[in-house]
Amino acid sequence: MSDVIKLIVPGKPEYVGTVRLTVSSVANKVGFDIEAIEDIKVAVSEACSNIICHGGASSEKNNDYYVICTISEDSLEIVVEDEGAGFHLENYTAPDMEALNEGGMGIFIIRALMDEVVVNSVINQGTCIRMKKYKKSEA
Amino acid sequence: MSLSLVGNFEEATGKWTYSLSGEVDIANAHDLREELENAYRKQAADIEIDASGLRYIDSTGLGTIIGVLGEMRENGHRIMLKDVRDNVKKLLKITNLDKVLC
Numbered sequence: 593m594s595d596v597i598k599l600i601v602p603g604k605p606e607y608v609g610t611v612r613l614t615v616s617s618v619a620n621k622v623g624f625d626i627e628a629i630e631d632i633k634v635a636v637s638e639a640c641s642n643i644i645c646h647g648g649a650s651s652e653k654n655n656d657y658y659v660i661c662t663i664s665e666d667s668l669e670i671v672v673e674d675e676g677a678g679f680h681l682e683n684y685t686a687p688d689m690e691a692l693n694e695g696g697m698g699i700f701i702i703r704a705l706m707d708e709v710v711v712n713s714v715i716n717q718g719t720c721i722r723m724k725k726y727k728k729s730e731a
Numbered sequence: 732m733s734l735s736l737v738g739n740f741e742e743a744t745g746k747w748t749y750s751l752s753g754e755v756d757i758a759n760a761h762d763l764r765e766e767l768e769n770a771y772r773k774q775a776a777d778i779e780i781d782a783s784g785l786r787y788i789d790s791t792g793l794g795t796i797i798g799v800l801g802e803m804r805e806n807g808h809r810i811m812l813k814d815v816r817d818n819v820k821k822l823l824k825i826t827n828l829d830k831v832l833c
Binding site: 605608612627633634637638640641644645700701704705 | 756790791818822826
């Protein structure tokens with residue numbers, strides 16, 4: 593059976609570091625090596641930043657978002673989701689790195705660092721970024 | 732999450748030298764932008780950043796550096812990151828920014 597850790601986080605930039613520290617502690621507990629823990633830290637931080645950037649506009653709902661860590665024997669799954677404004681996922685394209693644009697790198701980085709990534713976003717319903725990393729099997 | 736950016740303009744080399752340490756994310760990336768933009772406005776020159784103490788940076792921080800660099804490149808100036816830690820180097824490589832900043 594999997595263990596689940598759930599965080600409810602105010603949608604404010606100053607708490608992204610708190611989520612990062614918490615998730616890195618969970619990843620350490622699961623038994624990931626230092627490089628994998630760094631990957632997970634960056635991916636979760638990018639997901640939180642994305643949620644904060646695209647979240648708050650829906651004023652009738654609260655501004656909190658949720659981070660759900662599911663610990664399995666061979667993997668760690670992290671879901672970062674909110675009930676905010678969402679964004680047009682179909683408009684998302686991988687950034688052109690040669691163009692040196694400031695934004696748009698977050699999802700690209702998450703996909704590069706995690707083994708499985710699913711992003712869903714519905715306007716006025718929210719965004720859900722689901723990512724999973726497997727432990728390397730012992731050689 | 733603390734960020735420290737300390738630097739000055741070196742007359743001898745004609746460039747800004749900074750030491751950046753701590754963590755840069757969505758909470759403090761604007762501080763980084765403000766400091767670098769103010770420096771460049773004061774004296775338009777290359778900016779060299781010692782990143783040996785930079786433990787963490789995400790796309791918000793990198794985007795900030797790219798934003799400042801965009802203005803500087805119009806005048807032919809650069810931002811260079813030196814002594815980058817392995818975890819930061821990995822992120823620069825993924826985003827192809829190592830070719831521009833290292």
